[in-house]
Amino acid sequence: MVNSEEVLDRTFGALSDRTRRAILRRLSAGEATVGELAAPFDMSMPAITKHLNVLETAGLIQRQRDGRMKRCSVRQDGLKPAEDWLTGQTMFWNGQLDQLETFLAREKAASDA
Amino acid sequence: MVNSEEVLDRTFGALSDRTRRAILRRLSAGEATVGELAAPFDMSMPAITKHLNVLETAGLIQRQRDGRMKRCSVRQDGLKPAEDWLTGQTMFWNGQLDQLETFLAREKAASDA
């Protein structure tokens, strides 16, 4: 098990950079090559490669060879840890403990499955 | 206007550290002094102060003097930018463009208000 705190560190860390958020949003519209992703930015290719590495190790994207290019795509459930943490947090301080119980039970069921 | 990208940078950046997330969760259960927040961690007080500074400039908490202590509390809408970004993102790649339109309209209305 890859410690849930580490996952959250990496997920939120990946989202804390605007270039990476822009890349994610671009990829939401569909797959793209590394070159296509780099085009809008005034930044070298290696810089983009580094950002893609961060996104990939955070489980937010995946890359696969396609000829001499590489196609990047979103990993569908990559944002779930971040969403779940935020949901739990807001329900907590909203004092909605009844909803929180339901939420936690659902989480547990999902992780056991 | 404090550039929405900067807000997201700071918000996700603040959440990318497990000590700060733990502090936020602790504060969800109710106010606490800096000393109470520091107690569970094997870390100096100045380190905690720094984390609190990060959380405060990200708009996630606030501090107020109370005698010779300071009481920290959660800022209720501090997580909203992060939540909204995540919601928009997941709706997008889920292909739920109809729901996305509704969401964006609601966002716009809220920001205009």
Place this chain on the structure above:
DNA sequence: GGATAAATGAACCATATGGTTAATTCTGAA
């Protein structure tokens, strides 16, 4: 007023982060 406690500030250190340029790998095409 003087001692003590809570929190912060200042200075410092090691490592992480985000960028660069130059070299390298891998693949497709002439």
Place this chain on the structure above:
DNA sequence: TTCAGAATTAACCATATGGTTCATTTATCC
């Protein structure tokens, strides 16, 4: 089989981050 393009790796640099210790402010209590 050589050439050219896409992407990554390597090496480097400046700044940010997360921690430390020591000094300082602010407020309480005797």
